[in-house]
Amino acid sequence: SHPPLRTEPPPAKRAIAEGPRFYVHPTRGNDAGDGSWKVPWQSIRHALLRLSPGDTLFLHGGVYYERLD
Numbered sequence: 001s002h003p004p005l006r007t008e009p010p011p012a013k014r015a016i017a018e019g020p021r022f023y024v025h026p027t028r029g030n031d032a033g034d035g036s037w038k039v040p041w042q043s044i045r046h047a048l049l050r051l052s053p054g055d056t057l058f059l060h061g062g063v064y065y066e067r068l069d
Contacts, residue, residue, distance in 0.1 A: 016056070019055060020052075021055070021058065022041070022055060022057050023036065023057075024044055024058070024059050024060065025040040025042065026062035026064050029042030029043070029060075030042055031043055035050065043066050044059065044064055044068060045066055
């Protein structure tokens with residue numbers, strides 16, 4: 001394996017939005033979970049199909065191997 005071509009950007013320093021919060025993690029997530037911090041979803045596509053207006057989706061760092069059509 002080779003080292004990353006670029007470093008990840010630092011986390012944003014803006015205030016977190018109010019309202020429901022959901023999480024996605026590419027390696028320890030599970031789409032059968034509830035999207036919470038403790039049981040994040042695994043795929044962005046799965047999350048996008050479950051979000052409502054006003055929800056906030058947080059993506060953990062990592063590589064997401066999926067196509068979002």
